Amino acid sequence: MKKIFPIVTIILLTSCNNDNKVVVKDDSSGVTTITPTTQDFGKEYQDNVEKLQKLTPYTSEEMKALLPETLGGANRSNVSVTNLMGTSYASADYEIDETTTVSLKIMDCAGEAGVGIYSLQFIAALNLQQEDDDEITRTVDFNGEKAVEHIEKNGSEATLMWLAKGRLMATLEGNGVTIETIRDLAKSSGL
Numbered sequence: 001m002k003k004i005f006p007i008v009t010i011i012l013l014t015s016c017n018n019d020n021k022v023v024v025k026d027d028s029s030g031v032t033t034i035t036p037t038t039q040d041f042g043k044e045y046q047d048n049v050e051k052l053q054k055l056t057p058y059t060s061e062e063m064k065a066l067l068p069e070t071l072g073g074a075n076r077s078n079v080s081v082t083n084l085m086g087t088s089y090a091s092a093d094y095e096i097d098e099t100t101t102v103s104l105k106i107m108d109c110a111g112e113a114g115v116g117i118y119s120l121q122f123i124a125a126l127n128l129q130q131e132d133d134d135e136i137t138r139t140v141d142f143n144g145e146k147a148v149e150h151i152e153k154n155g156s157e158a159t160l161m162w163l164a165k166g167r168l169m170a171t172l173e174g175n176g177v178t179i180e181t182i183r184d185l186a187k188s189s190g191l
Helices: 039-054 060-066 111-126 179-188
Strands: 023-026 032-035 074-084 087-097 100-108 135-142 145-152 157-164 168-175
Touching (some): 100 111
Antiparallel strands (some): 074 087
């Protein structure tokens, strides 16, 4: 997952003056891949930035409350909450079974600092589509919104990143789990 968050220039913002439509493709697994480089996406991005800038970042207590007490039947552990440089972050681990632990990480994208994170991590990741012999990173539809999946083809890791509640960059990652399991857990997280 560390590979999919390079700091990149978002060409989308400077070159979205075309009339191209969103490219939607279904692959053999039934996942819809979305290429979000359209004029409509640029407007949607700008609208989101304006909304997020006006919001007050959540406090540590509010962020901790967003982490579910249980996920997939597992209790929350290793809780970490931080307020740093104008934004808030929370994470927790959930031991699903003896061999599977998933981590949920939430970053508040409200305020000026949060908008920077939203732009540099979430929007940049939405525009990164890659596949090689070892891994796949792609933009998909998740709960009617755009999200990013990262899958290690050997089954060692699966990650889903999505914008929750219109302001939270949520990332759920697990080792030795399928992306389908990660999607199911993300849906059940309440985010």
